[in-house]
Amino acid sequence: MPPFLEFLIATFPMLWRGLVITIQLALGGIALAIVMSLAAGLGKMSKIPPLRWLCIAYIEVFRGTSALVQLFWFYFVLPFFGVSITEFQAGVLVLGLNAGSYGAEVVRGAIQAVPRGQYEAAIALNFTPMQRLWRIIVPQAVVSMLPPMGTIFIELLKNTALAALITLNELTFVAKQIRDDTQRTTEVFLAVLVMYFAVALCITAVMRTAEWWLSRGLDRGGVR
Amino acid sequence: MEWDWALTWEILPELARAFRVTVAATIIGFSMALVGGLVLTILRRSPFRIISWPANFIVEFVRSTPLLVQLYFFYFVFPVEIPDMGGIFTSAFITGVLALALHYSSYTSEVYRAGIDAVPKGQWEAAAALNMSGGRTWTSVILPQAIPPILPALGNYLIAMFKDTPLLYAITVVELLTTAYQIGSARFQYVEAFTIVGVLFLIVSLMSAWLIRRMERWTALPSH
Amino acid sequence: MLEQEAGPPIIRFRGLEKSFGDLHVLRGIDLDIPEGQCVSIIGASGSGKSTLLRVLMTLEHPTGGRVEVEGESLYTMKRNGEEVPANRAHIRRIRRKICMVFQHFNLFPHMKVLRNVTEAPIHVLGLSREEANQRGRSYLEMVGLSDKVDAYPAQLSGGQKQRVAIARALAMQPKIMLFDEITSALDPELVGGILDLLREIKQQGDMTMLIVTHEMKFARDSSDRVLFVDEGVILEDSDPQQMFTNPEHERTRRFLDTVLSEQA
Ligand SMILES: Nc1ncnc2c1ncn2[C@@H]1O[C@H](COP(=O)(O)OP(=O)(O)O)[C@@H](O)[C@H]1O
Ligand SMILES: [Mg+2]
Numbered sequence: 001m002p003p004f005l006e007f008l009i010a011t012f013p014m015l016w017r018g019l020v021i022t023i024q025l026a027l028g029g030i031a032l033a034i035v036m037s038l039a040a041g042l043g044k045m046s047k048i049p050p051l052r053w054l055c056i057a058y059i060e061v062f063r064g065t066s067a068l069v070q071l072f073w074f075y076f077v078l079p080f081f082g083v084s085i086t087e088f089q090a091g092v093l094v095l096g097l098n099a100g101s102y103g104a105e106v107v108r109g110a111i112q113a114v115p116r117g118q119y120e121a122a123i124a125l126n127f128t129p130m131q132r133l134w135r136i137i138v139p140q141a142v143v144s145m146l147p148p149m150g151t152i153f154i155e156l157l158k159n160t161a162l163a164a165l166i167t168l169n170e171l172t173f174v175a176k177q178i179r180d181d182t183q184r185t186t187e188v189f190l191a192v193l194v195m196y197f198a199v200a201l202c203i204t205a206v207m208r209t210a211e212w213w214l215s216r217g218l219d220r221g222g223v224r
Numbered sequence: 225m226e227w228d229w230a231l232t233w234e235i236l237p238e239l240a241r242a243f244r245v246t247v248a249a250t251i252i253g254f255s256m257a258l259v260g261g262l263v264l265t266i267l268r269r270s271p272f273r274i275i276s277w278p279a280n281f282i283v284e285f286v287r288s289t290p291l292l293v294q295l296y297f298f299y300f301v302f303p304v305e306i307p308d309m310g311g312i313f314t315s316a317f318i319t320g321v322l323a324l325a326l327h328y329s330s331y332t333s334e335v336y337r338a339g340i341d342a343v344p345k346g347q348w349e350a351a352a353a354l355n356m357s358g359g360r361t362w363t364s365v366i367l368p369q370a371i372p373p374i375l376p377a378l379g380n381y382l383i384a385m386f387k388d389t390p391l392l393y394a395i396t397v398v399e400l401l402t403t404a405y406q407i408g409s410a411r412f413q414y415v416e417a418f419t420i421v422g423v424l425f426l427i428v429s430l431m432s433a434w435l436i437r438r439m440e441r442w443t444a445l446p447s448h
Numbered sequence: 449m450l451e452q453e454a455g456p457p458i459i460r461f462r463g464l465e466k467s468f469g470d471l472h473v474l475r476g477i478d479l480d481i482p483e484g485q486c487v488s489i490i491g492a493s494g495s496g497k498s499t500l501l502r503v504l505m506t507l508e509h510p511t512g513g514r515v516e517v518e519g520e521s522l523y524t525m526k527r528n529g530e531e532v533p534a535n536r537a538h539i540r541r542i543r544r545k546i547c548m549v550f551q552h553f554n555l556f557p558h559m560k561v562l563r564n565v566t567e568a569p570i571h572v573l574g575l576s577r578e579e580a581n582q583r584g585r586s587y588l589e590m591v592g593l594s595d596k597v598d599a600y601p602a603q604l605s606g607g608q609k610q611r612v613a614i615a616r617a618l619a620m621q622p623k624i625m626l627f628d629e630i631t632s633a634l635d636p637e638l639v640g641g642i643l644d645l646l647r648e649i650k651q652q653g654d655m656t657m658l659i660v661t662h663e664m665k666f667a668r669d670s671s672d673r674v675l676f677v678d679e680g681v682i683l684e685d686s687d688p689q690q691m692f693t694n695p696e697h698e699r700t701r702r703f704l705d706t707v708l709s710e711q712a
């Protein structure tokens with residue numbers, strides 16, 4: 001067996017454990033990002049000024065600063081305010097809040113792109129504002145949210161590596177450790193890059209499937 | 225928790241010096257990414273699959289994997305060794321800038337591609353009808369039309385790269401975040417240093433975003 | 449003027465005004481419509497016909513005047529004997545009596561045909577799914593689309609879409625139905641079928657119908673009353689025979705001459 005394969009097989013269990021944590025981080029972050037995208041995206045369109053300002057402030061702060069700075073801030077600064085969180089919690093929180101600030105603009109854009117006639121038909125049928133939003137508008141907007149959301153989720157996956165810098169033992173952290181112990185940089189980092197790439201491909205595949213599934217029957221070109 | 229103003233004034237000059245490193249990395253890295261992306265785009269459009277396919281793969285792969293791992297890879301596998309000049313241009317700095325440039329080449333390549341695809345097919349045909357050479361077609365017909373509309377998108381990636389420079393912390397480049405971290409851990413007072421860094425990023429990002437919005441108005445071609 | 453029946457009218461406008469910024473679109477509309485009447489509204493494009501219907505549907509809010517439905521004010525309500533702006537619940541309660549069909553159908557593209565028709569009966573009227581499905585199927589049968597219950601709107605022709613939209617409105621069983629140029633987006637050969645459907649709806653029940661239309665034959669032969677709207681006022685209000693044979697105003701005559709010569 002070629003030596004690099006032997007080496008990879010020997011280190012695989014460690015890398016696998018790191019990968020599992022990376023995936024957990026990504027899934028947690030994605031879940032939070034979806035919630036924040038919807039909350040802030042809808043909140044930015046709210047008629048209540050303070051709510052709108054709050055959402056704008058959130059979006060601008062998290063889009064305007066660096067993800068790593070956010071992570072360090074949450075991990076190192078929050079304890080001084082009496083809030084202590086684990087590395088994993090800090091990771092999920094920052095990944096979700098960061099991606100959510102980008103997702104909020106996607107949500108807002110997609111909702112505003114739903115034709116006015118859909119709101120009017122919903123009013124004529126006497127739906128409540130909440131029913132209008134969740135039964136009529138959001139289901140139509142979701143289809144056009146999916147492709148840009150897929151891009152945001154891949155950026156989120158890439159950002160999970162930042163948690164290595166606050167010593168969470170996810171994939172990149174494990175790889176760095178193996179490298180420091182064995183000095184076999186090329187093999188380890190190439191293997192890890194391929195693993196990230198594979199997860200990214202999975203995310204893309206899931207998003208494409210969801211898009212296909214949700215757009216059955218929808219003719220996105222014609223008059224509605 | 226009280227904000228320490230004395231400390232703030234004390235550390236600001238140090239952070240300002242470090243900020244120059246951040247800005248230098250961004251400007252050099254992005255200039256290289258502008259060229260690198262163009263090269264990748266041209267390779268991807270090659271009629272020979274043996275050239276276009278690897279170029280496509282590189283763009284996809286680099287875009288879907290973490291910058292941090294790519295930084296480690298460069299730092300440990302292809303470190304740039306230069307004699308220490310005592311300024312900001314250390315070996316680690318150069319290595320880091322190269323990794324940033326490669327990573328963002330994959331983004332700028334996508335932007336160029338979109339810009340080129342948006343040039344109507346008739347323009348290529350008109351150039352061919354006028355018997356222009358391939359190089360002349362690119363420089364006097366295609367690029368002058370393709371570039372102005374994509375300037376805002378390129379600007380957004382410039383901001384994105386700026387926000388990614390703190391990752392150079394991982395390979396010991398003494399930029400803004402590294403300096404803040406050193407200040408914070410030396411005095412065990414993280415709040416001021418990290419918050420100032422966050423605010424600095426926010427100010428620069430908001431100002432640049434505003435500039436880009438103005439640019440969008442200049443670069444919108446009259447007839448499109 | 450038309451002879452009015454006893455009892456309060458089902459729709460009453462008093463001094464209704466609507467402006468969009470500086471544009472004064474409705475300039476004092478006074479109108480009573482008795483229950484069960486089928487009223488055609490004609491007039492040049494931009495004269496304010498749609499706005500009139502849309503104010504009644506609460507898609508636009510008036511900038512002045514009063515709207516009453518079955519004697520109750522739509523945009524104001526009584527609180528402690530005082531007249532105050534209506535809240536959402538008040539508007540929803542009254543709006544329940546009204547439904548509207550649009551020029552561009554506005555079907556929900558993410559729902560199949562049957563669900564387009566049953567969604568509001570279930571979630572707004574509180575019908576059970578079986579009741580709503582039964583009701584939905586019977587209205588789809590009435591509009592001739594029994595075989596399309598499982599299609600998506602995108603798979604239908606324009607005429608079929610408009611039939612679904614009509615069934616969707618009928619399934620709410622409103623007392624008042626508003627139709628805003630519902631044949632204007634259709635190919636000419638499909639118009640007749642939709643107009644026949646309107647006649648059938650009129651025959652079937654006691655629904656009050658307000659129909660904005662450019663189909664003069666329909667207005668003349670199939671409605672109880674015709675309104676001519678001109679620059680935001682109701683310039684002429686009469687029975688169809690009078691309107692089309694002997695209009696009172698010169699402007700009405702000129703409008704009818706132009707349109708009728710086009711449609712001849
Ligand atoms: N939402 C709106 N904002 C501004 N102007 C409007 C709006 N809706 C209608 N208008 C204007 O009001 C006038 C009357 O419109 P409308 O009631 O649609 O006329 P009609 O249906 O008789 O053709 C037109 O000049 C139109 O441009
Ligand atoms: Mg109209």
